[in-house]
Amino acid sequence: MSSSMPSLPRFVVWAPDYTDDGALQRRLAVRPSHLENIQALTRQGILRVGGAFMTPESVDPAVTNKAFVGSCMIFEAENIDIVRKLVEADIYYKSEVWDKDRLVILPIALATGLPPIPS
Template sequence: MNQYLVTAYDYTDEGALERRMSVRPHHLDAAKTLKENGNYVLGGAILNDKGEMAGSVMVLQFDTEEELAAWQQSEPYITQKIWETVDVKPFKVANVG
């Protein structure tokens, strides 16, 4: 499988954090489905100086670019305008020990 590093930053408008929190259960459900299908490696929130969620980092893996594109088209944080910028780069998890 091809692995990808996803780095995404949230919108910063007033209400952005509240919007994120309302969509978060859907995002986590989607991540659970990714994990069940073997596509989720790891993920978590990027925190701002106040300790509030302001973005995300995920390591995902897909067999094809089409599967990656399908994820991007269905990811709640993308479709619900939580992430303002999304950077996806090819990645390789190091297997140590």
């Protein structure tokens, strides 16, 4: 997207994981499919940035079992309904990784830039 083109509205998604005993195993089981999907959305310029939230202890290099607590993403789309449909189509949503009752999608006014869209 060139700088002369108007940008689409941006939306932040906070998708916390379920906290039951099987949540991490469900996440890891479908992670390759999830990553394929988000890479495709990133190449299309729809998903601009995303990643997993982890526990504070997970940044310690001595911790071998990183603990995920959810995902955060920033989308560019015409409206919030498009973003919701993309999130609900994700394998993490369908496989009960993300807690559907605590999922948040809100418009965001960024004070900084976003990474360029990969070519």
